[in-house]
Amino acid sequence: MCGIVGILGKAPVTDRLVESLKRLEYRGYDSAGIAVLSDGKLERRRAPGKLKELELVLAAEPLDGMAGIGHTRWATHGQPTKANAHPHMTHRVALVHNGIIENFRTLKDDMIAAGMVFESETDTEVVASLMTHYLDEGATPLEAFTKTLGKLEGAFALCVLVNGEENLMFGARRGSPLVIGYGEGENYVGSDATALASLSNRLIYLEEGDYATLSRETVQVFDEDGTPVSRPTTISQVAATMVDKGNYRHFMQKEIFEQPTVVAQALGRYLDPNAGTVCLPETPFDLANIPRITLIACGTSYYAAEVARYWIEQLARIPVDVDIASEFRYREPVYTEGGLAIFISQSGETADTLAALRHAKAAGQHIAALVNMPGSTMAREADVVLPIHAGPEIGVASTKAFTCQLAVLASLAVKLASAKGEINSNEEAGYVKELNHIPALMAEVLHHDEALQGIARSISTARDILFVGRGIHYPIAMEGALKLKEISYIHAEGYAAGELKHGPIALIDEHVPVIGIAPEDSLFDKTLSNLQEIMARQGKVVMFSDSETKQEGMFAQLKMPSAGFLSSAILYAIPVQLLAYYAAVEKGTDVDQPRNLAKSVTVE
Known part of the structure; x- marks a missing residue:
């Protein structure tokens, strides 16, 4: 959610802190700030808004120090104001925090009773006050830090500086990720490898409950019981160069147009076109013996799971459950x-997804993680990792990660069907051929960019928009509605087309555009009938279809390439992404950083 960086350097750190925060701004952009130790004394600069506001503050009031911490915030407790911005600081400590301190109200009451004064509405300031309280009582910095950790309930990652301690930094994680990077006479802390990409590629990932003390020369990690432990050093593959928009107006637009390339890269890791087979990472369990599959995700990833349900059940004949991660544990699944x-x-x-993973693992389920970050917590805790190879995705609204997820899930469905004996080698080769052709078809769809821009312009003034589809394209309709809501702020809903007559059709009038996803498959006639019902009630229908027949009475019809069972859903994701993108551009919203959203949701 929020982004953290810390540097114990042998040269001034302010510029490097800001550069690292730029890599993390996708995690939160409500406010930003840094604190440094200058001649042993803590100083900080903060600003509400995006990182450029902090840069203006630093230009007017420079900071100079060789130890520092930085933070970019996605607000949980308290409005995005300067007072609520991190780092939070007392006369003894400065700290940055990602996560939620669930018992902060009780702790705050205790600190107020002890004479502490608070300036913010945040849960984070309580941590700074509590550690200061222990320092004032005479505890050493490490004692004060560990006592503070023992009082905290919730999910958090912390990075802390102590006044007067020029060669000391603390880090801790419980429920939120934290990474430590090794340098030459320097050491670093970050929310993820991206934050440290320009600083170090030699990383250790703190495990659940770990905390660490850093100097410029050493790093000591302790587990949650306070026992010194050794965590493996990994070499990060995250590029040290900043991700650039190139000639595109927004990262989201660039990432939409990258999809043929990244999907080809993803498929290249899973398909052997010469043998006509799907190749998965080695699993510690036999795919042929899997009796049931549960897919768990949030947001756009949840819609990828819904598409995969159709693929797996129809090809492999394995029953599949799909759950929203935030609900999964609480329904006490069987x-x-x-x-x-x-x-x-x-x-x-x-x-939410990580908590669900741990719930299923504790229940004895085999665990697979389908992720874009192979060094992430889910990847480390899973039995098998299925990387999607999408590369860095900076736009908050997911595009290329979604289609790469679909590409990997489609490959998995074919492999499961082969392992179960539901398809023979010739059929597997046919599906591999279909999957390999997807990038070329995606490039063809992107040629409709100008037409979609015109359609988006015409619907951008609507208050409500419906997306409809049937079968495997119903989840794509829901994803299209989500994309539009996320970045244009137009109210949109995705429905199964056959469900309209059971209530939602009451919403239809001449002011409500309806986006129909209607490939000419076995359900085409039924979907077309549903769209005609909408037009009979003056609904403004836009149909995405590979049908050669021009349908009378439609507001617009976008001609799509013909595609097979596995490729169709992936292809139809592109026009709904572009429609949302151009509608948002027309409305003048912040496409890459839409209000109230952050890229990585690391709190419940």
Whole structure:
């Protein structure tokens, strides 16, 4: 959710803190700030709004120090104001925090009773006050830090500086990720490898409950019991260069147009076109013996799971449950012995999905993580990792990660069908050929960019928009509605087309555009009939279809390439993405950083 960076440097750190925060702004952009130790004294600068506002503050009031921490915030407790911005600081400590302190109200009352004064509405300031309280009582910095950790309930990652301690930094994680990077006479802390990409590629990932003390020369990690432990050093593959928009107006637009390339890269890791087979990472369980599959995800990843349900059940004949991660544990699911639970998350750090993973693992399920970050917490805790190879996705609204998720899930469905004996080698080769052709078809769809821009312009003034589809395209309709809501702020809903007459058709009039996803498949006639019912009630219908027949009375019809069972859903994701993108551009919203949203949701 929020972004954290810390540097114990041998040269001034302010510029490097800001550069690292730029890499993390996708995690939150309500406010930003840094604190440094200058001649042993803590100083900070903060600003509400995006990182450029902090840069203006630093230009007017520079900071100079060789130890510092930085933060970019996605608000949980308290409005996005300067007072609520991180770092939070007392006369003894400065700290940055990602997550939620669930018992902060009780702790705050205790601190107020002890004479502490608070300036913010945040839960984070309580942590700074509590550690200061212990320091004032005479505790050493490490004692004060560990006592503070012992009082905290919730999910958090912390990075802390102590006044007067030029060569000391603390880090801790419980429920939220934290990474430590090694340098030459320097050491670093970050929310993820992206934050540290320009600083270090030698990383250690703190495990659940870990905390660490850092100097410029050493790093010591302790587990939640306070026992010194050694965590493995990994070499990060995250590029050290900043991701650039190139000639595109927004990252989201660039990422939409990258999809033929990244989907080809993803499929290249899973398909052997010469043998006509799907190749998955080695699993510690036999796919042929999987009796049931549970797919768990949030947001766009949830719609990828819904598409995969159709693929897996129809090809492999394995029953599939799909759950929203934030609801999964609380309905007390009944597991099937030997079942496979697949958790889908771009970041691999989504709090709800990670909690669901641990629930299923404790119940004895086989665990697979389908992620874009192979070094993420989910990847490390799963039995098998299925990377989607989408590359960095900066736009908050997921596009290329979604289609890469679909590409990997389609490959998995074919592999499961082969393992179960539901398809023979010739049929598997046919599906592999279809999957390999997807990138070329995606490039063809992107040629409709100008037409979609015109359609988006015409619907951008609507108050409500409906998306409808049947079968495997129903989840794509829901994803299209989500995309439009996320970045244009137009109210939109996705429905199964056959459900309209059971209530939602009452919403239809001449002011309500309806986007119909209607490939000419076995359900085309039924979907077309549903769209004609809408037009009979003056609904403004836009149809995406590979049908050669021009339908009378439609507001617009976009000609799509013909596609097979596995490729169709992936292709139809592109026009709904572009429609949302151009509608948002027309309305003048912040496409890459829409209000109230952050890229990685690491709190419940």
